[in-house]
Amino acid sequence: MSVRVRFAPSPTGYLHIGAARSALFNWLYARKTGGTFLLRIEDTDVQRSTDESTRSILEGLAWLGLDYDEELVFQSANADKHRAAALSLVEAGRAYRDFTPKEERSDKNVKQEIAARARLASNEGTDHRANPFRDLPPEESNRRAEAGEPFAVRLKIAREGRSRFEDAVYGLQERDYSEIEDLVLLRSDSHPLYNLSVVCDDIEMRVTDVIRGQDHLTNTHKQILIYEALTASVPRFAHLPLILAPNKAKLSKRKHGEVVSLTTYRDRGFIPAAFRNFLALLGWSSEGEGQEIMSLAELTERFTLEGVHRSPAVFNFSDADPRQWTDQKALWMNAEYIRTLPLAELLPMVRAEFESAGLWRDEYETVRGEWFAKTVDLIRERFYTLKDFSGQGRAYFSDDFEFDxxxxxxxxxxxxxxxxxxxxxxxxxxxxxxxxxxxxxxxxxxxxxxxxxxxxxxxxxxxxxxxxxxxxxxxxxxxxxxxxxxxxxxxxxxxxxx
RNA sequence: GGCGCGUUGGUGUAGUUGGUUAACACGCCGCCCUCUCAAGGCGGAGAUCACGAGUUCGAGUCUCGUACGCGCUACCA
The missing domain is CATH 1.10.10.350 (Arc Repressor Mutant, subunit A)
Incomplete structure (x- = not known):
């Protein structure tokens, strides 16, 4: 069966470099195996999803040169199917209606609340799976639902046993059912939840290999349970090590700002091939000779899931030092590409930079074309980003330049x-x-x-x-x-x- | 709190089936080159392979424990 992988970002902000790397690895795996690379926008969180974010994701992928196959899928369009799937599970007795009133939870303190609740439960010796509605007779459940009483739908997890799967990167994963709560599939406002939606869509899109961030590793057990309840075949999973900030915390927009946004790199003069190359080396290494500069074709040829690491990679940067606004190796790699790229490939990028800086003149591609190419070639040797052509290199192209x-x-x-x-x-x-x-x-x-x-x-x-x-x-x-x-x-x- | 995952120089990574001075890249320092700065060439500093036991003639590599970090744990995604 041919490989089908997908990249499934949620459009709740710009394209995060960790997400961009997931997209890259999925793409490489698809191209390497002659498979299919699908793109799905997980916009089920209506509150936070924006069209602008979707656009930025699309732009980011295009910038990196990652083209997707088949048509773009919007998860929100499938909500009815997800709902129907959940309800069918209730019919089949694999899920049940939970009439417990919804508990309001502030987004901010969830983590503490979870821990506090867990401590309390263990002190009192209560089983978190002891839901009073789990074994409600179907007739009564139906009657209450028909009477219009609101309910959530929860998956019925078996009391005894263990969930297990073989992760292509992390190896055998096991988890006792007792560790897994009867997870909610459908909210009481009938909104399908993430775990259900991913599984349904992945089934529908016939995804064979799920390659995503390690933050989904433990939840995979739950998803497998949903696959099984739906009697669908379970895909192969491969989780990618996270990309961490210098302080080892998860890289986040709130705490780390624009360095984690892919568009920042485009806007600050990175060459797509260089950044892509750098990204590929975060959490993956090719076997054999230690060559690090690799074209897309070379990356594709060498990429294997076996080469993916288990330990997280630190993305090194310092907001105290402008010269280290991003990882030094990324900067070096960009400089390396700027000075070694065939001039014909570099010229259009410099042109784009000049156009946005107001330095471009049409004669650079006509009568002054030769001079332009020669000059770019002369100065590119010591530049780190495309921005340098219009910054440090300004005097070659304009009389209006600054003196250092x-x-x-x-x-x-x-x-x-x-x-x-x-x-x-x-x-x-x-x-x-x-x-x-x-x-x-x-x-x-x-x-x-x-x-x-x-x-x-x-x-x-x-x-x-x-x-x-x-x-x-x-x-x-x-x-x-x-x-x-x-x-x-x-x-x-x-x-x-x- | 529970469960899971991880831990090789500052960072990214190599380290075949356990076998001599732990390798490469980025960064840092020095020298050469030179009109400057890069690039390039050469050289250097920097790792008791998280820690502690154990197995073994011998462990970064196997086993166990500890610590630390991260993730998940929600009618978020």
Whole structure:
């Protein structure tokens, strides 16, 4: 039977990087096995689900290059089927109506309430499965329901026995039935609940392998019980280790902000292939040689569930240090992609960045196309994100650029003589017949000798005069990239900064 | 509280069936290169493999216990 996997995010916010990784692994597994990758939006929580979130999920997947097969499924559209399934379970005697009035629970303290309730129950020796309605005669149950009395539907868990399944990542999982409560399938307002909905949809979508976060590991037993009650075949499960924050806590929007959002990476100049590559290495490693830079094709070829780890991965970043706003390895990997990607693939990304920064000019793809490509190629070596092209690289493309204060101090203000030297150099260079790296170098070195200063002084001063920066590519290449007229002008203008 | 899962340098990871100085990547430090900064090359610091027992001639690798972390536990998803 061919593999069918799905990614089933709930649209209650942006696409979380942990979710993005789940999507990636599902996609890789599907493509690797020649299977099918399905997408289902779990929008059953009407309160929290938003169309905007759904859009951002779709955008995020597209950005990562993860295309899905078949049509998109919205879980909310299947609510009637889920409800019917629950009711059929009542008919079959595998579930029962619970007429206990709904207990209001504040979202905030659930965890404490659960613990408190558990402590209380163990102190009093009460069995949490002792529901008075579990064995209500069907006739009475039907009668009360027909009379309009509200009820929830709970799955009837067997009193004795153990649930077990083999997780592809975590191995054999066992849990005693006594640990599992008669879980609610349908709320008293007849709203189907998560566990029921996932199972029903996965059955309907004929999902063969459920690959998802480890936070679902223990609940899997409950879901298996629902599969069995529904007499459906149980899929194979593979749980993925969680991605943790530096303090080992679960990565969350509330506590960690935008670093966990996939769109942040797109907006801050990441290359999809780089981020995807980084994500793949969180909780998974390929067998064999330690190659870490892998294309989508290579990832697909090497991906196996056996290579998935059991221990959680820490996503390392520090909000105290802007240079480490996200994981350093992710940043490094992005830089690696920027400097090694075929130029033809990089150019459109730089163009997109320029368009949003207001730096794009149509001539860059016509008469200045060659210059544009050459310049991008020249400066990409030391950039970390696409943003750097319009930031640090701004002076190559616009006269409206900032001077780095450190660069000013280090290269211009330290030597008073530069006030005369720079304009003089500008005049000399302006007279050059041919203006390219070798000719500028020859002229600048000759000039420095005549002036009796070190070439390095002029070179470094020129760098700041021409680019506003203290760092950059080989200076003579920079002169060529900036061009004769602009170079001369900027050298003269720089006198005022000395 | 109960149940489950995990624990190799700061982070991501390698460590075949237990066998010598625990490997790689990122980050950090130094040197080379050099007009700066990167890149690249070379080198270095950093891990008593969570801790404690046990099995064994020998354990990161097997067993048990402890600690710590995380997850689940809801008429949330």
């Amino acid at each position: 204060s450190g660069a000013d101090a280090k290269n211009l203000k330290k030597e008073p003589r530069l006030k005369e030297l720079l304009p003089a150099l500008g005049d000399r260079l302006e007279k050059l017949e041919t203006f390219d790296a070798p000719s500028v170098e020859a002229e600048l070195r000759a000039f420095s000798e005549e002036a009796g200063v070190k070439a390095g002084l002029l070179i470094n001063a020129s760098r700041t005069a021409l680019t506003g920066q203290a760092v950059g590519p080989s200076m003579f290449e920079v002169f060529e990239a900036v061009g004769q007229t602009r170079s001369a002008r900027r050298l003269r203008d720089a006198a005022s900064r000395v």
